[in-house]
Amino acid sequence: MNNIDAWYLDGFSPSKNPDLWSLKLFKSIYKSCHEDTTFSTYTSSGLVKNNLNESGFSHDRTEGFSDKRHMLKGNVVKRQKKNASNTKVAVIGSGIAGCILSYTLAKKGIEVDLYEKSDNICSGASSHELLVTYPRLSAHDTAFGAFTLQSYIFAINFYKSLKTKAWKKTGVIILNHDAASEKRQSSLLKKRSDGEIYRFIRSDEASEISGLDIKLNGLLYEDAGYILPKEICKFLLKSPKINLFTSSQIKNITRNREMINLRIEKKEFEYKNVCVCAGSDTSKILELDGISIKRGQVTHIESLDRVSKIKLPICAKGYISPQINNIHLVGSSYSDSEGTDLSEKEHIYNLNNLKLIIDQEMNVISGKAGHRSVSKDHMPIVGKKNGLYVNTCHGSRASVTTPISAEIIASMIAGEAPPLMKRELESLSPERFS
Numbered sequence: 001m002n003n004i005d006a007w008y009l010d011g012f013s014p015s016k017n018p019d020l021w022s023l024k025l026f027k028s029i030y031k032s033c034h035e036d037t038t039f040s041t042y043t044s045s046g047l048v049k050n051n052l053n054e055s056g057f058s059h060d061r062t063e064g065f066s067d068k069r070h071m072l073k074g075n076v077v078k079r080q081k082k083n084a085s086n087t088k089v090a091v092i093g094s095g096i097a098g099c100i101l102s103y104t105l106a107k108k109g110i111e112v113d114l115y116e117k118s119d120n121i122c123s124g125a126s127s128h129e130l131l132v133t134y135p136r137l138s139a140h141d142t143a144f145g146a147f148t149l150q151s152y153i154f155a156i157n158f159y160k161s162l163k164t165k166a167w168k169k170t171g172v173i174i175l176n177h178d179a180a181s182e183k184r185q186s187s188l189l190k191k192r193s194d195g196e197i198y199r200f201i202r203s204d205e206a207s208e209i210s211g212l213d214i215k216l217n218g219l220l221y222e223d224a225g226y227i228l229p230k231e232i233c234k235f236l237l238k239s240p241k242i243n244l245f246t247s248s249q250i251k252n253i254t255r256n257r258e259m260i261n262l263r264i265e266k267k268e269f270e271y272k273n274v275c276v277c278a279g280s281d282t283s284k285i286l287e288l289d290g291i292s293i294k295r296g297q298v299t300h301i302e303s304l305d306r307v308s309k310i311k312l313p314i315c316a317k318g319y320i321s322p323q324i325n326n327i328h329l330v331g332s333s334y335s336d337s338e339g340t341d342l343s344e345k346e347h348i349y350n351l352n353n354l355k356l357i358i359d360q361e362m363n364v365i366s367g368k369a370g371h372r373s374v375s376k377d378h379m380p381i382v383g384k385k386n387g388l389y390v391n392t393c394h395g396s397r398a399s400v401t402t403p404i405s406a407e408i409i410a411s412m413i414a415g416e417a418p419p420l421m422k423r424e425l426e427s428l429s430p431e432r433f434s
C-alpha cells in the first residue's frame with residue numbers, strides 16, 4: 001500500500017521514546033508513501049532529521065507552534081506513483097450491495113461492469129419500497145459491537161453526502177417492549193449517555209415525535225431513517241464509469257492464473273478483479289461456508305387515518321413505516337420457508353407484532369416476500385477469498401452495512417487504507433468459516 005497522503009508524527013520526545021523514532025519505523029512509513037505524500041512533526045531533533053534523510057524524506061525546519069521554537073515538515077524525495085487499479089472491475093448483482101459498491105469504485109476513478117441477471121436493478125431482496133436504516137447496537141467491545149456502530153455512522157454520512165431525496169433522515173424509534181429489549185436498552189444507555197447516537201424517550205415524547213399514540217418508552221436514533229432502495233440505486237448508477245448489463249446472468253466463474261473469467265451464456269469475459277454481490281444467490285455461483293437463506297415477508301397495510309400521519313419508522317418486535325405510495329410497510333417475518341409467494345400466516349405474524357406499537361385493526365393490501373442471505377454469526381461476509389471479492393450476507397440490515405462494506409472492498413482494490421481496524425475486518429472475512 002502506498003496511498004497515505006500525509007503523516008503527522010507525534011511520538012512524544014525522541015529521547016524518552018526512541019522506538020517511535022527509529023530508522024526501521026521511518027523506513028516502513030516511507031513504504032506507505034506516494035510521490036506527493038507530506039509529513040510534519042513538532043520535533044526537530046538531530047536523530048529525527050538523520051532518520052528522515054536515511055529513509056528517503058526531505059525536510060525543512062520552520063517556526064514551531066505553542067511553546068516550540070521549531071518544527072519539521074517535508075516530503076518524500078522520490079517515490080512511485082499512487083497505487084490505483086485502473087483495470088475494470090466486474091460486480092455481480094445490482095441490489096443495494098452491488099450498486100453502492102459500483103458507485104464507491106467509480107468515485108475512486110475505477111471503471112465498473114455491473115452484471116444483473118434480471119431485466120432491472122434491485123430485483124432481489126432490495127426490491128422493497130423502503131429499507132429502514134437503524135443499527136442493532138451492542139454495548140460490548142466486540143468486533144460485532146464496533147462494526148455495528150461504525151457501519152451505522154458510515155452509512156448515515158454516506159447517504160447524507162449523496163444529497164438525494166431517496167434518503168429520508170426521519171429518525172427511528174425503537175420501543176422497549178419486553179425484558180430483553182429493556183435489558184439491551186439500559187446497557188446501551190449506561191455505555192453511552194451523551195445522546196449523540198441514541199437517547200431515551202418516554203412514551204409521551206415518542207407519541208409527539210411519531211404522530212401515533214405510543215404506550216411504551218424507548219430509544220430515539222435521531223440520525224437514522226430509511227432509504228428508497230430502487231431510487232437510490234438508480235441515482236448511484238448514473239456515473240459514466242459504471243456500465244450496467246441487465247439480463248446478464250453469470251453462469252460460471254473460473255480462475256486462470258491472475259485473471260477471472262465470467263461466463264454469460266456462451267460468452268466469456270476476463271477481469272482482474274471481480275466482486276460477487278449476488279445476495280441470496282451467492283452460493284449458486286460461489287462456494288462459501290457459513291451462509292444460510294432466510295425468507296422474510298413485509299405486509300403492506302392501507303394508510304388509514306389512524307396511521308397515515310406516522311412521521312418515522314417505529315420498531316418493537318416488528319416495525320411500521322411512514323406512508324409510501326398510500327401504504328405502510330409492516331415487517332418482517334423471518335423463516336426457513338422457500339418461495340416468494342405471499343403467506344397469510346406471515347401476514348398474521350407481522351400484524352400481531354404491530355400490536356405492540358399500535359393495537360388497532362388494519363387492512364392488508366398486499367405484501368412482498370424475499371430472501372435474505374445470513375451468515376452463521378450474523379455479520380456480513382465482506383473480503384477476498386480465492387482471488388474473488390465477496391460482499392454479501394447483509395441479513396436484515398443491508399441499508400446500514402452495505403456502504404462501509406463497499407468502502408472495504410473498494411479500498412482493497414484501490415490499495416488504500418480500509419475504513420475499519422484489523423479485528424473488525426477479520427470478523428467479516430469470507431475465510432472465517434473455512
Ligand SMILES: Cc1cc2nc3c(=O)[nH]c(=O)nc-3n(C[C@H](O)[C@H](O)[C@H](O)COP(=O)(O)OP(=O)(O)OC[C@H]3O[C@@H](n4cnc5c(N)ncnc54)[C@H](O)[C@@H]3O)c2cc1C
Binds near residue numbers: 098368
Ligand atoms: C422481508 C425483508 C425485509 C427487510 N427489511 C429491511 C430493512 O428494513 N432494512 C434493511 O436495511 N434491510 C432490510 N432487509 C434486508 C435487505 O433487503 C437485504 O439484506 C438486501 O436487500 C440485500 O441486498 P443485496 O444487494 O446483498 O442482495 P439483493 O438485493 O438480493 O441483490 C442481489 C442481486 O444479484 C442478482 N444476481 C443474483 N445472481 C446473479 C448472477 N448469477 N448473475 C447476475 N446477477 C445475479 C439478483 O438478481 C439481485 O438483483 C429486509 C429483507 C427482507 C427479506
